[in-house]
Amino acid sequence: MIDLKHDAKIYLYAKAIDCRKSIDGLSYLVINLLGKKPKSGDIFIFHNRSKDKLKALYWDNNGFVLYYKRMESRRFVISKLLQGEVSLSHEECQLLFLGYDFTIKRDANSLYFSQYF
Template identity: 45%
Template sequence: MKMFVEPPAIYLHKQPVDFRKSINGLSVIVEEHMQLSSFSGALFVFCNRQRDKIKVLYWDQTGFCLWYKRLEKDKFKWPKKISGEVLTLSERQWHWLLEGLDIQKMTGHQPLQFTAVY
């Protein structure tokens, strides 16, 4: 089952949040702290203090959806050294995060721009 249909953006809130918050509380964080529109269709990713749970909030044109994942024996590799309160993730980085990889250490090939073949 595919839960997210090509979101326009994926935003990660770097600081842990109180996981008693649900849709309304998380949407307030998106609007006031992240200064983004919670109705954009983007994924907004939050983590708890222990980093073993994540919640993802998104708007799907008919209402808010809240996706939740709890790890049983491990922790998410949450980025710490990147500056700023909000981090924009690529879809590739999002999958790396879910798979347990450290997105700060993972980098792909750099795109190249050529104008002619020599």
């Protein structure tokens, strides 16, 4: 799992990319598609068309880190409704890399048994 810095912003590029791209190719996308600086320390996440591969690019003090995950029997859940650049929380990023739908918002209210009597 990615070691997330608490102050790092996380961006998911919602359109599919060619996952053969490596650090230089992804840095180019960060600059030209997202309008961001690759060396900002922020985390930039990309996926392929079949949604079985994710790549995350970030700058870590003295060099780029490229994190790559390939699902073997499932696909990552990335909604077709998402457009362009999507900001993710740290929790949403963890859910994405685990293969869960990070867009589902659950009701945080607890139900108590005594409420039904």
